[in-house]
Amino acid sequence: DVKVTQSSRYLVKRTGEKVFLECVQDMDHENMFWYRQDPGLGLRLIYFSYDVKMKEKGDIPEGYSVSREKKERFSLILESASTNQTSMYLCASSSQGYGYTFGSGTRLTVV
Amino acid sequence: QQQVKQSPQSLIVQKGGISIINCAYENTAFDYFPWYQQFPGKGPALLIAIRPDVSEKKEGRFTISFNKSAKQFSLHIMDSQPGDSATYFCAARGGANSKLTFGKGITLSVRP
Numbered sequence: 347d348v349k350v351t352q353s354s355r356y357l358v359k360r361t362g363e364k365v366f367l368e369c370v371q372d373m374d375h376e377n378m379f380w381y382r383q384d385p386g387l388g389l390r391l392i393y394f395s396y397d398v399k400m401k402e403k404g405d406i407p408e409g410y411s412v413s414r415e416k417k418e419r420f421s422l423i424l425e426s427a428s429t430n431q432t433s434m435y436l437c438a439s440s441s442q443g444y445g446y447t448f449g450s451g452t453r454l455t456v457v
Numbered sequence: 458q459q460q461v462k463q464s465p466q467s468l469i470v471q472k473g474g475i476s477i478i479n480c481a482y483e484n485t486a487f488d489y490f491p492w493y494q495q496f497p498g499k500g501p502a503l504l505i506a507i508r509p510d511v512s513e514k515k516e517g518r519f520t521i522s523f524n525k526s527a528k529q530f531s532l533h534i535m536d537s538q539p540g541d542s543a544t545y546f547c548a549a550r551g552g553a554n555s556k557l558t559f560g561k562g563i564t565l566s567v568r569p
Contacts, residue, residue, distance in 0.1 A: 350500075377556070388561035389501070389546065436500050443555035444489060446548075448500030 369437030463560035480547035
């Protein structure tokens with residue numbers, strides 16, 4: 347069964363901390379994505395990557411960065427966590443934009 | 458600018474009824490239109506998808522109807538069940554880098 351695995355289901359971090367969210371896929375997909383999901387706002391794209399070491403900004407990249415050193419792994423980094431980054435974070439992968447496979451999400455709370 | 462718009466914002470249907478969710482898009486370069494289903498605490502999962510050369514696609518109780526001239530597509534859930542209660546997202550592929558653009562999602566509640 348193909349999978350996108352997010353390292354944590356729940357995280358609680360303090361304001362100002364550097365936070366790493368990890369995502370691994372086993373489908374050899376070229377494309378990987380990070381979204382955040384908030385009530386009433388749907389899925390908002392933070393960053394995406396089309397290849398190893400490639401990254402492009404999505405719609406809301408401010409306060410975030412990403413890393414893709416290996417094809418199967420895409421990391422989201424909150425440089426200095428703030429309370430307005432409390433959200434559900436979803437990682438996804440796809441081949442050429444078809445059939446996105448999502449992880450189960452990481453619910454991050456910043457206190 | 459919202460390129461994919463869903464309606465209604467929420468939907469309540471009785472068990473056995475038909476649930477209809479609509480989506481409108483703006484970019485005529487879109488070439489693939491999937492629907493995703495998300496249960497609480499889970500990530501969205503691909504439910505059914507259609508390409509613009511087809512007007513309808515059916516998989517079990519789920520049907521996509523596609524109207525290219527109106528730039529609209531809809532999801533119909535026949536014989537709706539309480540287990541269908543979830544958030545549904547429409548999406549469209551195309552534009553820069555051929556990634557998906559998602560609608561904001563709608564919450565469907567099917568009453569027993």
